[in-house]
Amino acid sequence: xxxxxxxxxxxxxxxxxxxxxxxxxxxxxxxxxxxxxxxxxxxxxxxxxxxxxxxxxxxxxxxxxxxxxxxxxxxxxxxxxxxxxxxxxxxxxxxxxxxxxxxxxxxxxxxxxxxxxxxxxxxxxxxxxxxxxxxxxxxxxxxxxxxxxxxxxxxxxxxxxxxxxxxxxxxxxxxxxxxxxxxxxxxxxxxxxxxxxxxxxxxxxxxxxxxxxxxxxxxxxxxxxxxxxxxxxxxxxxxxxxxxxxxxxxxxxxxxxxxxxxxxxxxxxxxxxxxxxxxxxxxxxxxxxxxxxxxxxxxxxxxxxxxxxxxxxxxxxxxxxxxx
Amino acid sequence: xxxxxxxxxxxxxxxxxxxxxxxxxxxxxxxxxxxxxxxxxxxxxxxxxxxxxxxxxxxxxxxxxxxxxxxxxxxxxxxxxxxxxxxxxxxxxxxxxxxxxxxxxxxxxxxxxxxxxxxxxxxxxxxxxxxxxxxxxxxxxxxxxxxxxxxxxxxxxxxxxxxxxxxxxx
Numbered sequence: 001x002x003x004x005x006x007x008x009x010x011x012x013x014x015x016x017x018x019x020x021x022x023x024x025x026x027x028x029x030x031x032x033x034x035x036x037x038x039x040x041x042x043x044x045x046x047x048x049x050x051x052x053x054x055x056x057x058x059x060x061x062x063x064x065x066x067x068x069x070x071x072x073x074x075x076x077x078x079x080x081x082x083x084x085x086x087x088x089x090x091x092x093x094x095x096x097x098x099x100x101x102x103x104x105x106x107x108x109x110x111x112x113x114x115x116x117x118x119x120x121x122x123x124x125x126x127x128x129x130x131x132x133x134x135x136x137x138x139x140x141x142x143x144x145x146x147x148x149x150x151x152x153x154x155x156x157x158x159x160x161x162x163x164x165x166x167x168x169x170x171x172x173x174x175x176x177x178x179x180x181x182x183x184x185x186x187x188x189x190x191x192x193x194x195x196x197x198x199x200x201x202x203x204x205x206x207x208x209x210x211x212x213x214x215x216x217x218x219x220x221x222x223x224x225x226x227x228x229x230x231x232x233x234x235x236x237x238x239x240x241x242x243x244x245x246x247x248x249x250x251x252x253x254x255x256x257x258x259x260x261x262x263x264x265x266x267x268x269x270x271x272x273x274x275x276x277x278x279x280x281x282x283x284x285x286x287x288x289x290x291x292x293x294x295x296x297x298x299x300x301x302x303x304x305x306x307x308x309x310x311x312x313x314x315x316x317x318x319x320x321x322x323x324x
Numbered sequence: 325x326x327x328x329x330x331x332x333x334x335x336x337x338x339x340x341x342x343x344x345x346x347x348x349x350x351x352x353x354x355x356x357x358x359x360x361x362x363x364x365x366x367x368x369x370x371x372x373x374x375x376x377x378x379x380x381x382x383x384x385x386x387x388x389x390x391x392x393x394x395x396x397x398x399x400x401x402x403x404x405x406x407x408x409x410x411x412x413x414x415x416x417x418x419x420x421x422x423x424x425x426x427x428x429x430x431x432x433x434x435x436x437x438x439x440x441x442x443x444x445x446x447x448x449x450x451x452x453x454x455x456x457x458x459x460x461x462x463x464x465x466x467x468x469x470x471x472x473x474x475x476x477x478x479x480x481x482x483x484x485x486x487x488x489x490x491x492x493x494x
Binding site: 053054057058077078079080082084086101103136138139140141142145147148151152153154155156157158159160162166168 | 472473474475476477478479480481482483484485486487488
């Protein structure tokens with residue numbers, strides 16, 4: 001079973017707001033919500049510093065694993081490229097005003113997964129001379145503690161000793177999450193899933209020597225240099241020029257655009273229920289991936305031409321704003 | 325006996341009467357024989373004196389005792405006391421006048437102020453530099469001392485600091 005944290009991190013990198021945030025810095029600044037929700041609790045992350053330190057030199061990535069009541073936190077030191085991670089487990093005892101907090105190390109194989117993923121490749125591009133791109137795990141972790149819901153916890157993560165000492169870490173507040181109301185099921189809830197996929201253009205594998213990371217969402221996409229970004233959807237979208245030119249059948253989506261034939265094939269059924277379905281395709285010719293991301297994908301799979309992402313589904317839910 | 329009557333002008337003896345009375349007194353005294361004083365009387369008086377004075381505690385004698393001092397010596401001592409008191413008062417006044425400025429200068433200088441100013445300047449320079457970099461030409465940019473995390477290392481042990489209403493505990 002592949003590492004879940006790696007999958008979430010990969011998803012973070014793939015699901016960028018309007019496909020603009022494609023560097024580590026932009027991802028950390030624009031895509032990372034300080035509020036993470038698990039187990040009916042909202043945990044709000046912020047930074048704290050003591051001594052001579054700054055929070056500006058740290059990139060933060062958070063993600064939740066809801067079925068395990070876990071929040072993953074990764075922090076990259078921009079000055080050195082080293083990064084540290086921990087897993088926060090939030091449990092709710094019988095007393096509704098209490099929380100049981102556990103800090104534990106990331107999964108053992110998280111380092112391998114990160115290094116082999118697009119996240120690790122972005123690190124490699126940014127700090128090419130680092131001997132290792134594994135997270136630096138602390139030697140020891142604290143015992144689980146019981147806190148009040150109103151308590152604030154601080155977790156020191158980076159330290160500098162000496163006369164100009166400093167500490168940088170995470171600060172967390174907790175609150176009861178509002179229950180999610182039931183809503184109507186829509187076609188956007190049907191995910192298009194491409195696990196360990198390959199991209200084939202005109203019969204030729206163009207995604208390089210290895211399979212791509214898993215992509216799952218209502219609007220998966222891939223970018224082909226010189227052509228543009230192809231976005232797939234299970235339905236048409238008002239105000240956007242999606243064309244019903246594709247077919248999802250079994251493990252593959254295929255369509256023709258111009259004179260070229262595109263096939264995007266994964267290991268699992270593209271639509272979970274199976275079957276053969278129409279796919280609507282939009283070509284965004286104005287899109288350009290960031291050089292970092294394009295280069296990272298080349299590092300990820302030798303011979304890869306393209307980049308892969310989930311286009312922002314919210315953007316494509318409504319007509320685009322009028323151009324000024 | 326009526327006191328007013330005895331001391332009235334009318335009862336004052338005349339000179340002739342006084343002479344007669346003195347003679348009578350002399351005769352009477354000549355006829356009066358003093359009884360012998362017993363040796364025990366001296367002893368009793370001495371014992372009584374010692375009991376009263378010599379056997380009193382030293383502190384009590386010190387507190388209740390007195391010394392006799394010649395008037396010129398006392399006057400000279402009083403003058404000397406006044407003169408030294410005056411001089412001492414003058415010197416003390418001078419000292420108190422000098423001291424407040426010394427205290428005031430310490431308070432005005434306020435040692436923390438330079439430290440605070442230094443910190444503010446450091447941070448302002450650092451933060452403003454980013455904005456200046458965008459506005460000024462590269463030639464005019466001077467690189468300030470930057471606070472970065474180059475020397476920061478991951479902690480060797482993760483600790484949770486719980487804050488109950490602002491009070492930290494580990």
